[in-house]
Amino acid sequence: MTERHDLLRAENLSVSFPFYGGRIEAIRNFSLRISPGKVTALVGESGSGKSVFGRTIMDIESASAQIGGSVLFDDPAGVEGPIDLLSLPHDGRKIRSIRGNRIGMIFQEPMVSFSPLHTIGNQIEEALKTHTILSPTERHERVIEMLGLVGFSKPNKVFGMYPFELSGGMRQRAMIAMALICRPALLIADEPTTALDVTIQAQILKLLKDLQSRFDMAMLLITHDLGVVANLADEVVVVYRGEVMEAGPVDEIFRNPQHPYLKGLMAAVPHFDMQPGERLKPLRDIGVDGSRMLAKKKAAAEPDPGHPRSDILLSVRNVSKSFTARRSGFFGLGTPEKTLAVNDVSFDILRGESLGLVGESGCGKTTLSKILMRGLSADAGSVTFNGAEGPVDVLHAEKEDLKILRRKVQMVFQDPVSSLSPRMTVRNIIGEPLQIHEKGDAEKRTRIVEALTSAIGLERSALSRYPHSFSGGQRQRIGIARALALGPELLICDEPVSALDVSIQAQILNLLKDLKKELGLTYLFISHNLAVVNYMADRVAVMYAGRIVEIGPVETIMRSPVHPYTRKLLAAVPYPDLDRPLDYATVGSALKRPKWDAPFDDDDDRPESLAHADLGGGHFVLAQRNADARELRP
Structure with a gap:
């Protein structure tokens, strides 16, 4: 040898x-x-x-x-x-x-690596044109073979598609096919x-x-x-x-x-074996100075014992949202195609808690968050925000009620680069919500901005700088400070750490935890990273194909899941532990919808056949109406 x-x-x-x-x-x-x-x-x-x-x-x-x-x-x-x-x-x-x-x-x-003007097949074939002497027929066959190897069930169809027609995972598969087409x-x-x-x-x-x-x-x-x-x-x-x-x-x-x-x-890596109260240890920790926060909560986070539902800050009932697209055809005259992005979703968010919302890309998480923020209108259902100034009908709020909603519900976005204006300094970015809502005079706004900057661990000198001069973690902290400027009661965090490395991620997660404790905040924490949700959430809602398939306390969902989809999500988490390798046998294909066991089957012809079974202790799972809750318990 x-x-x-x-x-x-x-x-x-x-x-x-x-x-x-x-x-x-x-x-x-x-x-x-x-x-x-x-x-x-x-x-x-x-x-x-x-x-x-x-x-x-x-x-x-x-x-x-x-x-x-x-x-x-x-x-x-x-x-x-x-x-x-x-x-x-x-x-x-x-x-x-x-x-x-x-x-x-x-x-x-x-998405950035592919040309939006050429088909997937043409772009993969280009490498063969450059480096081989194969005939056009042979090149086409080689590309079709490679698309099949990377998991496409209909490679001929994918050959003629454009990058924007594929999901993130499918684009990554196509990118792998292009990198391997010459067998490097x-x-x-x-x-x-x-x-x-x-x-x-x-x-x-x-x-x-x-x-x-x-x-x-x-x-x-x-x-x-x-x-x-x-x-x-x-x-x-x-x-x-x-x-x-x-x-x-x-x-x-x-x-x-x-x-x-x-x-x-x-x-710095969050994991499922962390003890209650245990903190992540970032390489460079940041201090939180909540004492200077002018919007600090006190009694607002305390429920009224005389009203059993007063602990509910946000109540979501039977919310649905669909989108209509047209099939390809001349002048867009094809038959309309309807997609149900959010399907009869109901849940509550309690004051002072962090509710984790998890699921795959395309399951409807972000669509639901936009409905809660009034960025999208719902087709059906109701959303009630029970703030300190009284209940607000989120889906139909107007004038003064809408102003209250804009102040009391804020959002931290996934990408801090695109969500911060490159033409504004940090002082203007954080102060803009205060100016729009006419909160105080110029001197008071300056004090609030300086207090927020200090609270997120940035120096005062950062106020005159622009977003491009900060790291990804620092930009995300600026986005958090902007969201806190109006003293919100509910903070919607949409994948706030998905683009950050492990140490910066630990900084941001610890910061959010500290701010929650200092300011009495309530979080809707949206993420596909289950270890992060396990660290941040008190309760977890699992979303699949527009529906909440399981919801319950974080310990129950992470350690004793019932729905097959929740189990699939947990089985797909790669642990930083050699003794707990990823079980590839449980990893299904993203290109076809799985079929669950009988109690969880979703009959498309009879959607009313499914309901949430109460398993006790605030644990609910979506199952067939005739399923016995006792048999569903793990």
Whole structure:
């Protein structure tokens, strides 16, 4: 048996960029080895230089980058031995013959990576046109074969579709097909599952694992998710500020971590075995100064014992919302197609609690949150907000009632980049709600803005800066401060940490917990990360296909789920624990709707056949009306 050499070896790599008359070093004295047929994970926080390394290998880094060191690529299909990729002419013929052919790359955001003007099939086929001499028929057959390998049940149909016609998970599958179409020796996967919900993530991980084994290719997995690393990697390299802190086999890294930075990353990850009251430990904690908050709640969070329903802040009853689209056809004259996004949803949010709302992308979570915020109108149902100033009919509020609703219900958005105006300073961003609602004079508004800035752990000097000069975590803190400016009673958090790395995520989650305690806030916390919901929520509602299929206390839902969908969600969570590997056998296909066991079957012809069975202790599950609640209990 012949010895297998390193497929890729980086030695003393350094990458720097010009910055205000000087240079900033993104990578310093960086060395890394990738073995053939193995998965090497590159782990670290945002800004640690992980993606810079991947782009440097592909020769797609900015022309202003100053690069030193060497990156040796020993292609098993080559005849000339190891090639120093950095010595090749920039964007020359040789590097172009390697990029996309012998080294493929999956980018973090597939929607940005695909051209919106060309079909999926044409864009995947382009790599074959560039790197092979196959005939058009052979290229088409190869693309159809690859689309089938990545999980599309109708690859011929997908070939002619455009990127915007696919969901996030399906676009990521198409991106994987494009990266693998030339059967590369090395695949670079840059955060391939960061923006995906838990079940789609599990499917993509299974797909990558199967394809990596099938093609015997090496993989460089760039990620900050230690759960993904534990389930996919053979070797792990931990990087901080462009330097390698620790490297070794995955078993040694997880069972016997040595460097304080790696131990800190592991302590920042929320998990299901946390004790009540236990806090996450971010690498850099931020203090919360709630004492200066002018909108601090006191008696508002206390229910009135004389009124049994006075503890309910928001009451949602039988809310439905559908969207109508047209089938493709000339001038949009096809038959209208109706999609029920929210289907007969009912629940209550109690004062001072955090209700977690979980489910896959497309289940109706965000649509429901927009209805609660009056961003969308509902087709049917009622929503009542029982604020300190009296009950408000959310769906029909006008004039003064609508102003009260706008003040008392605020939202923290998923993407802090697009939700903050790039043309406004932090002072103006946080102060804008105060000005719109005419709260106090200029001097009072200034005091409130300064108090909010201090409360979220930012210096006073941050007030004159613009959003682009802050990190992702700092931008999210600014969004939280803006949401708190009017002293809301209910805060709707729509995936507030999904785009953040583990340490920044821990900062934001601890901040939200502290603010809830200091200000008596009530949260509707929307997320697909069940470990995050387990840390933040008091109760959990599970949403599937527009309906609440299970709701109950967080301990019950996370440890004794009843509905098959809830069990499927929990089974798809990748644990950062080698002793609890992901059970790929339970991961179903996202491209077809599953069929549940008899008590939970949803008969499309008779939707009234389903009802919520009371299992006791505030635990309800959606089942057939004739199901015996005693038999449903775990």
